[in-house]
Amino acid sequence: MQDKLTLEEQQTLLRMAREAMTFRVKGEALPPLDVSSLTERLRADGASFVTLTMRGELRGCVGALEAYQPLAEDVREHAVAAALEDPRFPPVSERDLRAIQLEISRLTRPHPLEYKDAAELLSKLKPRVDGVILRDDMRRATFLPQVWKKIPQPDEFMDNLCYKVGANYDLWRKKHLEVLTYQVEEFHE
Numbered sequence: 001m002q003d004k005l006t007l008e009e010q011q012t013l014l015r016m017a018r019e020a021m022t023f024r025v026k027g028e029a030l031p032p033l034d035v036s037s038l039t040e041r042l043r044a045d046g047a048s049f050v051t052l053t054m055r056g057e058l059r060g061c062v063g064a065l066e067a068y069q070p071l072a073e074d075v076r077e078h079a080v081a082a083a084l085e086d087p088r089f090p091p092v093s094e095r096d097l098r099a100i101q102l103e104i105s106r107l108t109r110p111h112p113l114e115y116k117d118a119a120e121l122l123s124k125l126k127p128r129v130d131g132v133i134l135r136d137d138m139r140r141a142t143f144l145p146q147v148w149k150k151i152p153q154p155d156e157f158m159d160n161l162c163y164k165v166g167a168n169y170d171l172w173r174k175k176h177l178e179v180l181t182y183q184v185e186e187f188h189e
Contacts, residue, residue: 005106009039010187016072017050017079017102018189024080025092038072046071049144049184050078051103052092059100060086065110065133065142065182075104103188105144107131110180118173122154125181134161135178141165145184 005013016033023030035043048071049063060082064074079102083092092100110133115121125132128148134141141164143157151157159169171177 003041004185005041005187006039009042010104012038012042013072013075013104014102014187014189017075017104020076021052021079021083021092021100021102022097025083025094025097030076030080033070033073033076035070035072038070042072043070045069046074047107047109048074048078049105049107050075050082051105051144051146052082053101053103054096054099059092059096060089061144062086063105063107065107067107067109071106101189103146103186105131105146105184105186108183110182113179113181115179121158121172121179125154125157127152127154127157129183130181131184132157132161133180133182134158134165134172135180136165136167136171136175139165139167146186 020030045067047064047067049061051058052060062078062081062085064078067074069077083100113121113124115124129145131145132143141161143161143164148157151160158172162171163169
């Protein structure tokens with residue numbers, strides 16, 4: 001990612017995410033976003049994922065793969081969704097708030113990855129760099145680049161991504177699927 005956020009912009013997004021999550025977990029309305037006070041990069045459309053962890057374990061992760069609203073609003077929306085709407089976890093409670101750690105991933109635009117066969121697909125993936133989107137007809141799933149830390153082998157990474165999309169783990173070996181890659185700028189509290 002070439003157009004990186006400044007440390008101050010990162011801190012602003014983390015503060016906004018924490019504030020949005022806290023307000024909504026407590027059942028309070030979000031204060032309106034004052035876009036005029038934000039830098040150009042935070043006002044520009046941007047795609048983000050917000051990941052919540054608690055004691056080192058995943059507690060929620062929600063985001064968008066395509067930019068459709070100002071980055072600051074995207075982060076606020078996904079912080080709330082990660083806390084309250086990730087179907088894999090119960091909603092974050094007020095007593096959990098202090099133990100939650102926030103991580104924000106700002107995504108580049110996804111680009112199609114052209115490949116002939118499974119071997120070429122594996123050779124073109126960049127572990128720890130690429131986020132990967134897998135599409136099979138109407139089904140779609142993604143793994144952020146951070147997932148490579150837990151699944152470092154490209155073939156296992158693709159197996160697990162097929163499983164996440166709701167298919168047999170080896171579908172990527174048998175069928176030519178639409179694969180897109182992206183990178184992230186990742187920062188956390």
